[in-house]
Amino acid sequence: MKRRRWTVVLVTLALVLLACCGGGAALGGWAWSRAKVDTAGEIDFAHKLAIPPLAESRVDDQGRRVFDLRAQEGRRDFGEGGVTRTWGFNGDYLGPTLRAKRGEKVLVNVVNGLDEETSVHWHGMHLPAVMDGGPHQSIRPGATWSPTWTVNQPAASLWYHPHPHGKTAKHVYRGLAGMFIVDDENGGNKALPNRYGVDDIPVIVQDRKFDDGGQFAEGDSLGGVGVLGDTVLVNGTVAPYLDVYTERVRLRLVNGSNARTYAFGVVDDREFAMVGTDGGLLPAPIATDRVRLSPGDRAEIVVAMRPGERVTLRSFPEDQGTDFFNRRFTGGGDTLDVLELRAADDLEPSADLPATLAPFEPIDPAGAVETRQFRLAGRNINGQKMDMSRIDAVITKDTTEIWELTKLDGTPHNFHVHDVQFQVLSVDGQPPSPEFQGWQDTVFLEQGSTVRIVARFADYADPDMPYMFHCHLLTHEDAGMMGQFVVVEPGQEAGRPPTGSSHNHGQ
Structure with a gap:
């Protein structure tokens, strides 16, 4: 609390200086000094790390593994000046870890216990667009959305979070998120440390700002991110x-x-x-x-x-x-x-790390049928803001495409694609760094650099229900830095996205 009281004093002083000659420069200098955060060696690690519980599940008469999630309001004392009002799944903050095996069919009953619409997006999951949980699958207060799909991808650490149009930042910031772990019998997964919570x-990892009353302080930084x-x-x-x-x-x-x-x-x-x-x-x-x-x-x-x-x-x-x-x-x-x-x-004792972990087949870029350019600047992609009724790309099922991603401004951006995992081919014509190896669904972009990615759009087609691509800095997404694409059967044309905001598919 002492640090925050001094912040109030400094803000007041800055406002006084702003009213005087040269006050703008003084305020700018104060803002410059306050913008940097350095907690190296200052944290008293006094709290045992909470381990999200594994979500309970059951197998229904159709052989589906069934999970139940409820988005709800809560309260938690983070020790930051008061009891914080929060949102969570099946609790006051965050949610349980869902876990399923490759090849399993899952069903997730998502109940919206909030007083406004929300959604749940399965970030990194390969699944039909109607089950994806994007802005077209909004859940009304009191309603239940029950998506069901077959898990069809290698072992991975995925996560889930809301994706309501224009409000994703608010819903995630208040605490709605959790992990979804996919297990796979193939590869070196068993040779790695694999006892959950042990x-x-x-x-x-999430950064939060608290106000003097201990509530989450929402808003924008001076950097616009x-x-x-x-x-x-x-x-x-x-x-x-x-x-x-x-x-x-x-x-x-x-x-x-x-x-x-x-x-x-x-x-x-x-x-x-x-x-x-x-x-x-x-x-x-x-x-x-x-x-x-x-x-x-x-x-x-x-x-x-x-x-x-x-x-x-x-x-x-x-x-x-x-x-x-x-x-x-x-x-x-x-x-x-x-x-x-x-x-x-x-x-x-722990086992030695295996020399090989999982099968990996590079996507051959020579097989790409299309190369698309995406230029990110401000809050736009290719000069356009998100329009829920506009399809920005039509992709034929079971084809490979190359996407060239370029950031044109000085603000940080990244690029996330729903449904597919892609491979990074190059950054400004050079081989990707180690952090870009393997399968990715999100890639960080540097100013003026062009990142080339390759993806194969397989298994699922729906001319009417789109997937999203967007910057995953959530205020940018909410401000319109997002587009949508549909995957269609060969020879099929794009349809029209749903006009309503609430669709409870999957039951």
Whole structure:
């Protein structure tokens, strides 16, 4: 509270200076100094990391694994000046981890217990558009939406979150999110640490800003990327520590923040193994000491521990491809201590990491039938804002396409595509860095750079129901930095998206 009282004093002083000669410069200098966040070595990791429970499920008479989710209001004391009003699934904040095997048919009953429409998007999941949970599948207050589909993709750390048109940032910021883990018998998944909550840990990282009353402070930063918080929550825990009892621990990192990009590493710069990206396991572990995750991104890393040590997972300053000014006001220069790992004095032996993890078949770009350009600037893609009634691309089922993504302004953006996992072919004509290896559904863009991706649009066609592509900085998405595409059968034309906002499909 003391820090926030001083903030109020400084704001008042800045306003006084603004009213005087030269006050604008003084206010600008104050804003410059306040924009940088550095919590290195300042966090008292006093709270045991909460582990989201595995969602209960049952198998119905059709052989479907059934989950139940309820979006609801809640209250939680984060220790930030008062009891915070929150939203969550089946609880006060965040939601349980859904888990299913490849080949299983699932059914999720989603009840909207809020007083406004919401939706649930299965981020990273390959499924029919009508089950995707985008803005066309809005759920009215009190209604139930029951999407059902067959899980048809490799093992991966996915997540779910709302996607209501124009309000995604608000709904995610208040706490509506959770993980969806897909298991697959193929590959080296069993050789990795795999005991959920023991040596296989979900790590949902979110930054939040609290006002003096302990409520979430929503709004935009001076950098125009949305709210940037100075308090980090991991699985809804402030200042968390994780007790580690094994020689290796697997962290399933999820950037669940609205706007902030993280550059994760360990404070002593030790190398760790990156074993998975957005769409699943890599072909082989990659040794690295940093992994950058933009909003919506995931990565799986395995950290080796020594008995009795304490080390901190930290987000380091990084070059986001912006100018000096924008770097300060969009979080690129921030340092944030995230999670303390506390190793027991006696550690249970862990198996060596396998040399190979999962089968991986590169998509041949020579087979692409179309190359499309997407230029991101301001809050537009290709100079247009989102229109729910407009289809921006029509793609034939079972074809491969190359998409060229270019960011034209100095504000951070990334690019997320629904339904498909893609491969990054190049960045400005050069081979992609290790963080872009494997399967991706979200990619960070740097100013003036062109990222070429390749994807195959298989299995599902629906001329009337679109999938989305958009910037996953959520205020940008809400402001119109989004478009939509349909996948059609060969020779079929696009239809017309639904005109109503609420559609309860899947039952």
